[in-house]
Structure formats: C-alpha cells, structure tokens
Amino acid sequence: MxxxxxxxxxxxxxxxxxxxxxxxxxxxxxxxxxxxxxxxxxxxxxxxxxxxxxxxxxxxxxxxxxxxxxxxxxxxxxxxxxxxxxxxxxxxxxxxxxxxxxxxxxxxxxxxxxxxxxxxxxxxxxxxxxxxxxxxxxxxIKALREGLAGNRVKRLYGILNGTCNYILTTMRETGRDFDVVLAEAQAAGYAEADPTFDVDGIDAAHKLAVLTGAAFGAKVDFAGVHVEGIRRVTSMDIEFAQELGYRIKLLGLARETRYGIEQRVHPCMVPLDTPIAHIEGVFNAVVVEGDFVGTTMFQGRGAGQGxxxxxxxxxxxxxxxxxxxxxxVVPAEKLATKKASPMDRHVGAYYMRLMVQDRPGVIAAVSGALAKERISLESMLQRGRSESGEVPVVLTTHETEEAAMRRALARIAKLGAVAEEPCVIRIEAF
Structure with a gap:
C-alpha cells in the first residue's frame, strides 16, 4: 500500500x-x-x-x-x-x-x-x-470546479447562512418577531452569543465572494459585495409576503452585468413557486445557472460538525x-480583475411597507413621490388601524433602477404622515 x-x-x-x-x-x-x-x-x-x-x-x-x-x-x-x-x-x-x-x-x-x-x-x-x-x-465548490466546468455561469444565488434561514423560518411559523426568535436561537445554540456576522449578512457575504470567484473566474472581491442583514424584517413583513405569494429569504446573489460583477446579500421576496422558497430551517441551498446545463440546485446542511x-x-x-x-477553477494568474457593479445600477421590483397616519391624501403623496422617479406600482395593500392611528400600507413596484427607488424613498421618508423609516425588500424573479 x-x-x-x-x-x-x-x-x-x-x-x-x-x-x-x-x-x-x-x-x-x-x-x-x-x-x-x-x-x-x-x-x-x-x-x-x-x-x-x-x-x-x-x-x-x-x-x-x-x-x-x-x-x-x-x-x-x-x-x-x-x-x-x-x-x-x-x-x-x-x-x-x-x-x-x-x-x-x-x-x-x-x-x-x-x-x-x-x-x-x-x-x-x-x-x-x-x-x-x-x-x-x-x-x-467541487461542482463549479468539475461538474459545471463546461459552462459559463450566468448567475448564481443561494441561502448561504443557516442561522438567518432558521430565524426567518421560525418567524413565519410562529408569528414572533426577530428579537424574540433570535434570543431563542441563541438559547438553542443555533445562533452565536454575538450574532452580528450572521444576522447582518457578513457571513453570507464572505461565502458569496468565494463562490463568485470560483464561478466567474474573477479575483475574489469581498469589498464589492453589497451587504444587508435581516434585523429590520418583521413578522408583519413575513405575513404580507405570504399574502403576496412570496417568502422572505436572506440570499447571496451574483451575476455579470454590463457594469461589472454584481454581488449582493440582502433579504429577498422569493416567489412561492420557486424551489428555494421552500428551503427551511438551518438548511442551505445554492442555485447555479449555466449556459449549457441550465439551472441546477444544490441543497443540504450548511453547517454543523458532520x-x-x-x-x-x-x-x-x-x-x-x-x-x-x-x-x-482557473489558474490564479488568469483570474480576471472585474469591476464591482454599483448597487445603484441594480434593476428589479420592490416591496415597500410604510407605517402612515390614516388620513386623506397620504397615498396620493406617496404615489406622487414614486411617479416623480417614474416608478410604476404593481399592487397596494392596506390593513387595519392601530390605536395610535397608524396603519401599514404595502406597495409593490414594477422593475426600476435602485437609484431611482432610493431617491423616491428619501422623499417618502420626509412626508409628515410617514411614522417610521420605510421597510424595503427587493423582489427577485427566478
């Protein structure tokens, strides 16, 4: 031997x-x-x-x-x-x-x-x-190096942090809010005593940067990853997502655009009819879209001893x-130096939840702020009334550029009837 x-x-x-x-x-x-x-x-x-x-x-x-x-x-x-x-x-x-x-x-x-x-x-x-x-x-990694080596990767995305997925799953199943579920996850050993790297998206961003390098033959660029966590996701958002036909997942996403490599980690509205919407608990999943193979999905336990x-x-x-x-995947000397695509250039649809004073003219003012940026609404939901007179209003948009959405949000946040910072979650089309 x-x-x-x-x-x-x-x-x-x-x-x-x-x-x-x-x-x-x-x-x-x-x-x-x-x-x-x-x-x-x-x-x-x-x-x-x-x-x-x-x-x-x-x-x-x-x-x-x-x-x-x-x-x-x-x-x-x-x-x-x-x-x-x-x-x-x-x-x-x-x-x-x-x-x-x-x-x-x-x-x-x-x-x-x-x-x-x-x-x-x-x-x-x-x-x-x-x-x-x-x-x-x-x-x-082995799949990118070997099984998919004959493809140009068009896009990859996935659930890369089991702690966040567990928290979001539990929030949906129990109706409890983030802080309560996080404390329970810490007590059960699913979340660290200091959960910052997990819940603020940093852990997923590290993994996405590594995956992007392997998938696109590019130098690893962690600084080029746009990162948001899940702290601002509420049980109300999860309930509205279900009503609209989505689930909220923290995803890492990467693709090549005309502006460079787009790498982003943030909560996403994922359509219920997509497989990744049903990856629950501490499980991870990665979807790779290749030009010849089409869409492939890998799922399993993303952490743990075994x-x-x-x-x-x-x-x-x-x-x-x-x-x-x-x-x-490719020799280090051949790894490409690729620009990071600015987040302002991202194009997609958006979910926006506002807490507003229930009085005439509020919706018209919000719609006007969106219209100034030529952002088209797809749907609107309004529910109930609180003792304070504040009500949640949920809007979804058609595709628009991120920069335009941010300008509109800045206008909306300044409206006197808007009681708190708007919650915005990007809607992903898979």
Missing amino acids: NSPLRIGIAGLGTVGAGVVKLLAEHGRLLSVRAGRPFKVVAVSARSKAKKRDIDLSGMRWEKDPMALATAPDIDVVVELIGGSGGVARRLVQKALASGKHVVTANKALLALHGTELAALAEKKQRNLAFEAAVAGGIPI PTASAVVADLVDVARGRHMPAF
Whole structure:
C-alpha cells in the first residue's frame, strides 16, 4: 500500500473534532477510496486539557499551530482556526510556502485573501482546498470546479447562512418577531452569543465572494459585495409576503452585468413557486445557472460538525489522490480583475411597507413621490388601524433602477404622515 497522507490539524473545535472522528470511523473505507491511508500526525488547539469526545492518542500535540507548517512529517495542514487574519492567515501562508497542501474551512480568510493565497499555492504546486468554507456539506465548490466546468455561469444565488434561514423560518411559523426568535436561537445554540456576522449578512457575504470567484473566474472581491442583514424584517413583513405569494429569504446573489460583477446579500421576496422558497430551517441551498446545463440546485446542511467535516475530508481525499486543481477553477494568474457593479445600477421590483397616519391624501403623496422617479406600482395593500392611528400600507413596484427607488424613498421618508423609516425588500424573479 502507498505511504499514508500525513495530516496536521490546527483547531479542535466542533469541526476539527468532527474531522478526527470521521477519519477514525471511516479510515479503512477512505484508504480504499483514496488509494492510500490517512494518518493524523499532529494537532494543535488552544487548550490541551479541554475534554473532547475524540481519541487523540498517537497524535503529537503542538502548542504552537505554526509548528505544523514546517513539520517535516506533515504533508497537508488542515486550518480550522478561523478568522480573516492573525494566526490563521500566517499558518496558511507558511504551510504553502513550506510546500504543504492546505485544506481550510475559513471563508473569511478566503474572502479577503483568497486570490493571494491561491497564487502562492500554485507557485508551490500545492492544493489550496476549501470545500468546507461555503455551504457546509454541500459540494458546491467541487461542482463549479468539475461538474459545471463546461459552462459559463450566468448567475448564481443561494441561502448561504443557516442561522438567518432558521430565524426567518421560525418567524413565519410562529408569528414572533426577530428579537424574540433570535434570543431563542441563541438559547438553542443555533445562533452565536454575538450574532452580528450572521444576522447582518457578513457571513453570507464572505461565502458569496468565494463562490463568485470560483464561478466567474474573477479575483475574489469581498469589498464589492453589497451587504444587508435581516434585523429590520418583521413578522408583519413575513405575513404580507405570504399574502403576496412570496417568502422572505436572506440570499447571496451574483451575476455579470454590463457594469461589472454584481454581488449582493440582502433579504429577498422569493416567489412561492420557486424551489428555494421552500428551503427551511438551518438548511442551505445554492442555485447555479449555466449556459449549457441550465439551472441546477444544490441543497443540504450548511453547517454543523458532520457536514463540515465531510467537506474537509473530501478535500483530503483529493490531496491523497494527487489531484491538483486551481483553487478558483482557473489558474490564479488568469483570474480576471472585474469591476464591482454599483448597487445603484441594480434593476428589479420592490416591496415597500410604510407605517402612515390614516388620513386623506397620504397615498396620493406617496404615489406622487414614486411617479416623480417614474416608478410604476404593481399592487397596494392596506390593513387595519392601530390605536395610535397608524396603519401599514404595502406597495409593490414594477422593475426600476435602485437609484431611482432610493431617491423616491428619501422623499417618502420626509412626508409628515410617514411614522417610521420605510421597510424595503427587493423582489427577485427566478
């Protein structure tokens, strides 16, 4: 039998422990599939004393994870520390520079430094593999690199954050508002104590930037992603969405336009007759539209020990087989530098909810503000009356340019009868 693939793992949290467990349980099967055995030679984590449900006997403990990068008895470093800089970045850089393959689940690192690291990996003729960085156990990076390699990608979009999807699903099912559901999600372990990266869309934006690079052969451009979160979505909006034939999802969307690459993360009104509208709870989904293949959809668990460990080990199998592939589908030197399409140039339909004083002339004033920007209304709903005299008014528009919509919103927000900042959600046509 061939010599084993010698592995060093930095980070023994949920995912790192899952990788050790998977390699132990499926060792024999993996050696057959990869043509050689796997051996975890060394591990590193913050605390050696921490209780873990894994057997670390026979593995060398390295207090400093950087030692893995230069150890002569390690072929591949698995980086599961996290973070866009600091020790994670130094470890990956040093490991590649030392001629080792790197497998990582670190979407933040890739979103900010992916192009640079891909170039270093190719210079050293080593793999930089990151299936686990996007959508957990869904093999979307492998699909872009291999199964869809014969296509030009026209558009991709998806649910890339399970925490947000869980919160929005629970809000719809229970009628409770964001703050209440977030607190419950934190208590249940579905959301972090500091949920900022998730609920403000940053996590999904990291993943979208990585997907965009792989799908469009472009340099990774996290700064070019327009990002909005779900904090302003209310149970009222979710109820109105259902009445109008939509569900609200936090989506990451990317496509090429005449102005450059459009990358955006924000809540969307998704038609109920589209498959992605029915991806619920903590599940993720990614839709890729290719010029020859048409529309393909990948769905599954986007996080968690098992799914993410599965993705890490898939990359290890590729390394063991000797499969060398560019990190972002095309060689790093051929990655295109593409402009970010300005959000003001986005064209689409819009949902707008206003809380207004119930008095004559309000709707006419709102309609006038829209008419000045040549924005055409598709529908209007008005419901009930509150004790304060404020009522919700919901408008949906035909397609218009984002810049025009923003100008109209600025006028509407200044109307004396409008009690709070308008809530606007983009409507997506799939």
